[in-house]
Amino acid sequence: MQAHALFDDDEARKAILDLRQKFETYRQSTDAVLSRLGNELRESGVASQRSLLELSNQNEQLRAEVARLRGQNEQLAREVSELQRQQKDVQAGVDARLRQVEPVxxxxxxxxxxxxxxxxxxxxxxxxxxxxxxxxxxxxxxxxxxxxxxxxxxxxxxxxxxxxxxxxxxxxxxxxxxxxxxxxxxxxxxxxxxxxxxxxxxxxxxxxxxxxxxxxxxxxxxxxxxxxxxxxxxxxxxxx
Structure with a gap:
């Protein structure tokens, strides 16, 4: 019975060591997976941040371009208005001169x-x-x-x-x-x-x-x- 008990203790000890080994192996494997996933997430976050930064820069550029085009449009509108006014003034002058010489x-x-x-x-x-x-x-x-x-x-x-x-x-x-x-x-x-x-x-x-x-x-x-x-x-x- 003592021998049997000793054998059982050795078996149990071996089983425990095997479990510990398997757990350690699993832990290392899990840590590796977690580490890899963490690296991927960090890299993905950096990439996302980079993408967001690029999008933000592009957005600012688009806003600046829109503002520039709006300014050009307003300037063109003012120039067109001024040209129309000048044209009306010229036409009014022509009409006035014609009235001065046109027979009645x-x-x-x-x-x-x-x-x-x-x-x-x-x-x-x-x-x-x-x-x-x-x-x-x-x-x-x-x-x-x-x-x-x-x-x-x-x-x-x-x-x-x-x-x-x-x-x-x-x-x-x-x-x-x-x-x-x-x-x-x-x-x-x-x-x-x-x-x-x-x-x-x-x-x-x-x-x-x-x-x-x-x-x-x-x-x-x-x-x-x-x-x-x-x-x-x-x-x-x-x-x-």
Whole structure:
């Protein structure tokens, strides 16, 4: 029994040593596996960190590029806006210059014609002076208009009002000449009968009654239906 017990102790001791050996081997194997896994995890973490850093750098670069492109876009938008403004200014300037020279339609004393804005402006200025009874300035303005625009559609009306301005300034001979020129050059104009009546008035002022009578007869004969002719008949009756 003692021998058997000793054998059992040896077997048990051997079994324990075997278990210890196996455990140590397993532990070493496990430690190796854990160590390898730890290294892999650390390497993976470093790689992940590196990847994250690269992604972060790329993201910053993209943000910088987006900011640069946004700045360029805003600059281009400002330049386009400035170009559009300049284009509008240029177009407005062109339109203004065209309006200064582009003919306009005028209807005056029953006649329709085209005139430049400058013609219209100067004629209207002359008429304004006449309406203000500034006869000296009006006479000078109408005379200047006739010299400057000899082919204007305003000529008949300008001659009529020039003659009236001269009459108001007691320049009767000059008034006669202006009204005669109107009646000779524009016999069908609406102002011609009135011009003949005014011419007769000027002739009366210079005591040329025979010339005044002939002018009134021309008026009555040539324009019998006009209001000026009616006034001319009354004067002729008084002269006879």
């Amino acid at each position: 339609r005028v209807s005056l004393d029953g006649v329709d014609f085209s005139a430049t804005p400058e013609e219209k402006r100067e004629f209207d200025t002359s008429m304004d002076l006449l309406r203000k009874s500034d006869f000296g300035a009006a006479r000078a303005a109408f005379a200047a208009f006739l010299r400057r625009f000899p082919g204007s559609g305003y000529i008949p009306s300008a001659l009529y009002w020039l003659g009236n301005s001269q009459y108001a300034n007691r320049e009767y001979k000059e008034a006669i000449e202006s009204h005669r020129r109107l009646s000779m050059q524009f016999p069908t104009h609406a102002r011609t009968p009135e011009a003949l009546l005014a011419m007769a008035n000027s002739q009366t002022e210079i005591k040329d009654s025979k010339a005044a009578q002939r002018t009134l007869e021309t008026l009555v004969k040539g324009y019998p239906q006009s209001e000026a002719a009616a006034a001319g008949r009354e004067r002729l009756a008084r002269m006879r």
